[in-house]
Amino acid sequence: MVSMEDGYWARSVKGSDDATQVIRETLEKSIQEGTLYQFNARLKALIKDDEYGHILEPTPLELVPILLLSNDAIIAHPQHLQELYELIARYGSPKEILLVVQESLDILLQDAKEIENDEEPANLAPAQIIWKWLRLIDMYTLAFPRLVPRKRSAPDTATPIVQHLRSSFESLGALIDPNEPVAREIVEACIRLGYSLLGWFDMVGSKMDEVANCKAALQELLLVAVAEFLSDKHIMRDYDDFTHKLRTAGLDFIPTYLSGPASKMTGRTRTQSLGEFVLYYLSNQGPIRPKGTRQALRAQLTGLSVALNHLRWRQTALGVIRDCVLGGLYEEEFLEEDVAAEIIPIVSTPASTDPDPENRAALFNLLTQMILKVKPVHAFKFVRDLASDECPYLNMRSSAIGLLRRLVARAFSHTPQADNDPFASRMLLEEYKSILFQSPVLEEKNAEGSKSVDAQEMNRCVEVLGFFYVLLARDENNLTGVRDNESIRELRDKLVKPLKAISSELESSSEDPSVFFAVRSVSVSLERIEERFLV
Template sequence: MEILAGTIMASSDDWVARLKNTDTPDLALRKTLEQSLADHTLAAFTQRLNQLAPETINNVLESTPLDLVPILLLADNTIEHHPNDVQQTLQLIAQHGNPKQVLLAAQESLETVSQTGNHIVWKWIRLVDMYTFPRLVPRKRSAPDMATPIIQHLQQSLDKLGPFVDPTTSKQVVESCIQFGYTLLRWFGAVGADKEAITHCKLSDEHIIKEHDEFLYHLRAASLSFANINTNKGLTARTERQTIGAFVLFYLSQRGPVRPKGTRSALKSHLDGLSLCLQQARWRQTAIGGLDDCLLGGLYDEEVLEEDLAMDTVSSAASTDPDPKTRARLFDILTRMVFKVQRTVGFRLVRDLASKECPFPNMRASAIGLLRRLVVRAFSQGMPRVDDPFRSRVLLEEFNPILFSKEADDVQEMNRVVEALGFYQVLLGRDEANVTGIRDAESVQAMQDALISPLRRHLERARDEPGIGITLRWTSISLGRLEESLAESNSSRRDGGE
């Protein structure tokens, strides 16, 4: 191919040379990376890239950041034993990939880094190091205007990072933020940014440096507020106030400088208090902190939740809380819980949330978006799990009836439809081996009959209706993308002789 015309001569078994003979070099490169991780040869993979001429390596890595970065972040075994190899590969992608794609890959990965297994802080720091501002050229907006939402996103990601940071790693996080700040300043200087505008671009470390005295203060305050809660009576005999107090003291006791040994099962006796805290504005953030720390790895080492503890409580609060920011944070917690439970458990939960059995239309739409992310995870892993329902024919058997069903004609239904279109498009793009049956003629026809054709007719009728312009536009765009993916799938099937 032309883009690889400058590739140096290589032996017949050199994967770089083989890229020239394929029509899908990005896919071939992704598979080579996955194989190098499986074979523990990532260092050789990176070394081979480094041997290429600058123009060639730019061509090879130009369009790959969105594909390769998530794969590397899931390689916990390689990160454990060969972190420098993973870091060097990420640096190469940052240096030679399309700068906008690198920026987008870093942003998307920062949102989900807490769900990628172990070494969360290490991954967060590597993602911050990948930001490629010096390679971006401001056009319609000034450099500070471009940087401000990125900095805000980083600050939000610090909130999620908090449970995973200890005194040792907090220094590394702060140093990474400082280095990122210097990178921004160099970029602002290079593009001639206005000095006054620069002052509004700031990073904060207030979420990662915790004072021991602050912990003691909260513990004493809770002790005074909830005195005399130690009683031999059962939980049903306690007052609501005592139940909340028991949970608060339990949570604070877990956060001390000397953390007691135990498992998440210790939280079971405090679920009523957790639920009550979520319902009260004064204690809502405490409950969210308890979910973060006691369930999602802030205090314990388990990679997998032993059960779907507190999921019903969290999903209900994520659907009904009056504050949209709290709803978003609770849904993020619910997402992380789903990513930590056994896959069959997560499959059942997402199915129930997406179905009409869930009484909250906003949650039904959000659940389909969560389903799409679970499918991406299932198809991003080098060695697929045999029992993964998100990578089997059970996926469409269970979800097609849910996604093909029509609900009321309102904004929430349009949101649900857009999420469904996105799910099918992602599945078509990821499931090249057709393990879910998405490319079967029957599946394609079912999508056409039950989803695409009715929706296309509805869009034609609704085109002139007032008040739905933006929603209509996004739905039409999503539908067009799915139709393009289906056309490509049909073309591939015909070319393959099916």
């Protein structure tokens, strides 16, 4: 082993027939002794020598594997180790760098799989794998602009490498905690790589149609990085430098021209759709929504659905609906029916199934706001679909009756009533009566059947009684026909009488507290409606 004292090492390198061997041996010794700072200083001095500025050219295949094994140095001397990665990337053969980085990524993938299978390699932690991953991405960023394309164009050279990097995200990304700073660092590294490649393409004179395929690969790289590594906390915040860079990159990486084979790249995975959805939200931030914002959201429905059902992205999804759907509405402007028709089913499912009651309430509130913003004729259909058996969720069918009551109250609060409002017309009972009177509870004819009554179904009956109470109270001029003799008879025979009989049986026989309290609510509602309207 050579010594680094008194410039002896530099003279040894200059006088050696195999300078790479001398550098490699000295690097190994420096890592063992913790003297990377001195090693880097002498290496930089050597590079500045015009005669030996190329000294690192043949070293990447020799030195990078050594750095990849230097796990202790990541903890003890991370800055010096990072500096050495960068020196090799700046002065080593770019062709060798591209090759060794791809090989190194495959090694990291194997390490990640061993950790995932509880076969964690000795002295290797997930954080160390991610640290190396960052360094390798930055090596690409520094090496590409130095490469002189020969047999293949610059974009054709870069595209498969970008795709290979993207394929590493699934395994390596599983090691990243979105709440840690490294999550943002990975995305920033991908952005730097993208701009490095675009600058390289400009420098070598690549044509637009040649660049398009690689831009598509870069776009997918960014989309997956955003979806896999970030979370609400990075997006739902005041507009800052990071979100600006992310938004700008999302726009700059959009391919403006795609050749035939590239069309295969336009199909989005659910992960890519999620990333695209997040960038869509960033592109529409600001006090004023660009014209067409809501219509543009129709292209992001898959991503919206994924985000709504992904706890890490739930607030971003809600933010998009609030800001880009509801927040873009001006006074007396209605939400477009076609946009609402696409979004309402996406929101209604988690609003019915989310295990957290607060989340369900927030989602249903958003659903309510959307339905209140569409024209009444469209709201009429949306609520009917949610209240009927077409909706598989009983809690949503029950909540929809409450929303129906609210829409009826709104219709009769207008003076004068709108001529075309279906909630203040005979169409209301024509369309909804069969839904309101249809219930397993109302079909129970004896105590044996009543014992198995679902508390949620009883709560739905409470909502139905509340609906009729409000309708009878508001529709004094009988615009809906609710005061017709036939309607009153049906209300009494198909709803009130069966519920009174079942409630009487259940109050004395049910041991289920939830059913008992639901029955009490039914009884109170029955008393109210009978005392005022059915005497």
